[in-house]
Amino acid sequence: MEKKMNIRTMPQEDHLLNGHGACAGCGVAVAVKNVMRILGENTTVYVPASCLLVSGGGMYPHSAFDVPFFYSAFENTGAVISGIKAGYRRQGKDVTVVGIAGDGGTFDIGLQALAGAAERNEDVIYICVDNEAYMNTGTQRSGSTPFGAWTTTTPVGKRVQGKRQFKKDLMSVVSSQDIAYAATLSIAHMNDFVQKVEKAKSKKGFRFLHIMTPCTSGWKSDPSMTYDLARMAVETGMWSLYEIEDGETRVTYRPNEMVPITEYLKLQGRFKHMSKEDIETLQGWICQKWNKRYCPAVPPLEKKEEELALNGDHCEGV
Amino acid sequence: MYEIRFHGRGGQGAVMAAQTIAEAAILEGKQAQAFPFFGAERRGAPVMAFARIDDKKICDKTQVYEPDMLVVMDESLLDIEPVAAGLKKGGCAVVNSKTAPSDLDLGIKVRCISVDATSIAIELLRAPIVNTSILGAMVRANDFVSLESVQRAIMNRFGEKLGEKAGRVNSDAAKAAYDRAREGTCRGERKIVKKNAWLPTWQETPPGVAIGKTEKAGMAVGPGSMSQNLTGTWGGANPVYDEQKCIKCQRCWFICPEGCVHRKDDDHVEFDLRYCKGCGLCAKVCAKEAITMRKKGASE
Ligand SMILES: Cc1ncc(C[n+]2csc(CCOP(=O)(O)OP(=O)(O)O)c2C)c(N)n1
Ligand code: SF4
Numbered sequence: 001m002e003k004k005m006n007i008r009t010m011p012q013e014d015h016l017l018n019g020h021g022a023c024a025g026c027g028v029a030v031a032v033k034n035v036m037r038i039l040g041e042n043t044t045v046y047v048p049a050s051c052l053l054v055s056g057g058g059m060y061p062h063s064a065f066d067v068p069f070f071y072s073a074f075e076n077t078g079a080v081i082s083g084i085k086a087g088y089r090r091q092g093k094d095v096t097v098v099g100i101a102g103d104g105g106t107f108d109i110g111l112q113a114l115a116g117a118a119e120r121n122e123d124v125i126y127i128c129v130d131n132e133a134y135m136n137t138g139t140q141r142s143g144s145t146p147f148g149a150w151t152t153t154t155p156v157g158k159r160v161q162g163k164r165q166f167k168k169d170l171m172s173v174v175s176s177q178d179i180a181y182a183a184t185l186s187i188a189h190m191n192d193f194v195q196k197v198e199k200a201k202s203k204k205g206f207r208f209l210h211i212m213t214p215c216t217s218g219w220k221s222d223p224s225m226t227y228d229l230a231r232m233a234v235e236t237g238m239w240s241l242y243e244i245e246d247g248e249t250r251v252t253y254r255p256n257e258m259v260p261i262t263e264y265l266k267l268q269g270r271f272k273h274m275s276k277e278d279i280e281t282l283q284g285w286i287c288q289k290w291n292k293r294y295c296p297a298v299p300p301l302e303k304k305e306e307e308l309a310l311n312g313d314h315c316e317g318v
Numbered sequence: 319m320y321e322i323r324f325h326g327r328g329g330q331g332a333v334m335a336a337q338t339i340a341e342a343a344i345l346e347g348k349q350a351q352a353f354p355f356f357g358a359e360r361r362g363a364p365v366m367a368f369a370r371i372d373d374k375k376i377c378d379k380t381q382v383y384e385p386d387m388l389v390v391m392d393e394s395l396l397d398i399e400p401v402a403a404g405l406k407k408g409g410c411a412v413v414n415s416k417t418a419p420s421d422l423d424l425g426i427k428v429r430c431i432s433v434d435a436t437s438i439a440i441e442l443l444r445a446p447i448v449n450t451s452i453l454g455a456m457v458r459a460n461d462f463v464s465l466e467s468v469q470r471a472i473m474n475r476f477g478e479k480l481g482e483k484a485g486r487v488n489s490d491a492a493k494a495a496y497d498r499a500r501e502g503t504c505r506g507e508r509k510i511v512k513k514n515a516w517l518p519t520w521q522e523t524p525p526g527v528a529i530g531k532t533e534k535a536g537m538a539v540g541p542g543s544m545s546q547n548l549t550g551t552w553g554g555a556n557p558v559y560d561e562q563k564c565i566k567c568q569r570c571w572f573i574c575p576e577g578c579v580h581r582k583d584d585d586h587v588e589f590d591l592r593y594c595k596g597c598g599l600c601a602k603v604c605a606k607e608a609i610t611m612r613k614k615g616a617s618e
């Protein structure tokens with residue numbers, strides 16, 4: 001069997017060059033840098049309004065990408081990458097076309113163009129770099145912001161503290177269409193990351209990669225914690241790693257045991273106000289997700305205690 | 319009209335300082351405005367903020383190009399930015415520095431106030447957030463507003479957001495800086511080189527044609543041209559690498575957001591510190607502790 005690519009064997013040449021303007025420790029920069037290494041120089045990049053546009057796409061006439069780079073309106077990613085690909089097809093060129101949008105640009109404002117491109121099964125790669133809020137404009141809530149998180153539009157007041165809704169399950173929205181490939185990625189699971197990007201590159205048709213990218217400014221975390229946050233998100237069940245190919249879902253990493261969500265929350269300033277009840281609500285939501293993801297055969301139970309017992313042992317305090 | 323320009327680093331609170339000084343002026347019945355420089359700068363990058371104060375209505379809405387007062391919140395900016403560009407001859411400068419004013423070289427000889435705001439902030443706020451202490455030094459430099467008004471403005475802004483106690487320590491920090499600031503005249507030896515930005519005209523970019531890799535007016539433009547942006551000045555620490563401990567796993571190479579980690583032929587790594595923002599992720603992912611972060615300026 002062919003050996004899978006890993007971080008030691010992956011291509012080394014950079015196409016998001018240094019000198020970009022992202023914050024120190026930016027998760028988006030880690031993700032995009034490595035995506036670009038694997039996609040290689042025969043790639044055209046589209047980025048809508050987002051941190052990555054400003055910091056990497058740069059201020060005209062500058063850019064940190066050394067491959068052709070496009071920018072159009074915020075809501076258009078799915079449409080523009082379809083158009084770029086059509087242009088190349090017309091010219092008889094085989095170029096990898098990738099659109100890299102933020103969570104605001106994907107979950108909310110870009111969802112319509114994304115759904116259109118997925119339905120037409122356009123031959124493009126769509127990547128969502130998910131930092132769980134509109135960071136470029138100073139942290140406003142998006143459909144991706146988790147329950148309880150502070151943002152400037154879900155402030156912490158006396159009666160309501162942080163966001164009241166749960167994170168939108170975007171993967172099931174996107175994969176409900178028959179697309180070629182969809183996967184969730186984490187920068188803390190490096191070989192898994194590399195293999196999924198490589199697989200997406202090798203396929204034809206609409207490919208969707210959803211990468212969780214911690215953000216030091218918006219999450220109010222230390223720059224050196226970006227890796228730990230990405231890892232803890234998976235260990236606590238806030239994020240899970242799987243891929244969907246030909247309608248089949250395959251979990252690519254399963255944590256040994258569920259770590260209580262507080263271990264993840266305490267690393268970030270955006271959750272520091274959270275009350276005990278709110279944490280319990282969030283933990284309950286995660287337990288449900290966890291069971292659905294990792295033990296799909298088990299029917300949902302009424303009682304939380306039993307639910308936990310099923311996962312093995314963990315999450316006392318729920 | 320009294321115009322102030324703040325130079326700081328993203329995250330230091332330059333904008334908050336500008337807003338607070340404007341609020342202090344408004345408390346005294348004056349007119350004032352405060353606003354940041356709108357750019358792509360993130361945490362650690364050099365940033366600017368502006369304030370204007372006057373007795374009559376202010377109609378000017380531009381950036382401040384010829385300030386009466388220059389505020390430098392991070393001394394290291396003197397070496398990388400033309401901070402004193404446009405500073406008026408009779409103006410003054412406030413610099414966060416341990417050095418005496420007469421030993422500071424701003425590139426223009428003006429009245430200068432230096433204050434070790436970082437130490438004051440660490441002492442009183444237990445964090446190197448210098449924006450409130452620097453305000454105290456500003457009123458020491460010029461009493462265009464009184465220290466009392468500045469302290470009241472600090473209580474309003476910070477007290478409301480962070481609680482009364484936080485408001486009080488921040489206001490104490492301003493007072494401490496007012497008391498400890500040193501007055502003098504700075505030196506004017508260094509050359510102030512203004513950055514000249516180049517933008518293409520419509521003739522140079524016909525419709526549908528993008529800019530390729532070239533050089534214009536002494537600066538690179540087009541794809542990849544942001545590499546001329548040496549982001550290594552942003553951070554406060556650099557990695558130190560111990561080749562003996564390294565098992566060549568390449569995790570640091572993968573995780574570095576800046577691409578500072580280079581792989582050598584034998585798969586050991588080396589660091590390009592010209593771009594290192596000091597995030598510390600490489601040290602975090604190293605399982606063998608072959609990388610440690612050292613604060614800039616700290617001895618071996
Ligand atoms: C139609 C439109 N609305 C609003 C904006 C302003 N805007 C620019 S970037 C941005 C936030 C982007 O958030 P997200 O997509 O999550 O990317 P992030 O910056 O978090 O990476 C907003 C609201 C815009 N450019 N266009
Ligand atoms: S605000 Fe967040 S996403 Fe944007 S550059 Fe900074 S760390 Fe990255």
Ligand SMILES: [Mg+2]
Pocket residue numbers: 102103104129130131132133134135
């Ligand atoms: Mg976002």
